[in-house]
Amino acid sequence: MSHHHGVVTLPADVVQRPGNLPRYCSRHGLPAVRRVDFALQSAVRIEGSRFRAVGGSGALGMADRLGQHGKKVRVVHVRSWPLCGRCNRTRVGWLTLAAIMFFGGLTAFVGSLIVGIVVDGAQVLAAVAVGGFVLLPLAAFPFARGGLARIVGARTSPDGATVLVENPSQAFLAGLPR
């Protein structure tokens, strides 16, 4: 374990085996009310400009960038990470908002199309359909905020050998294996 600018580095094999992580959450230092297993990815910076320069934009350039993404992402399978009540409520809150936006948008879009078949010439319906259509992709933002990586404040290092935890709580630090 090393400590740099508020970022704590944990070996990947420590977090991949259950029972190694503290009983207190990494963000608030409160007792865990539940333990979660999840896949933690590394952050990826994709180099797109090079391909655009040689005329590889469009679908080909996109496929190339996606290929790079697949090669460069490292995943650590975290076992039994502690979540406190507050972490859990934050997560449920964002995911609930994402679900409301997604299903609300879908209902508005599909519903106004169906009603539009029955009722003729209602301008309002078109607006509702557009509103619903716009809302659908926006649901991705609260969905990302509710993701476990964001909730616990951790990511995998680019080489996949370690997990980086941002500004962990004192209680979490104290409970780490040394």
Ligand SMILES: [Zn+2]
């Ligand atoms: Zn917490």
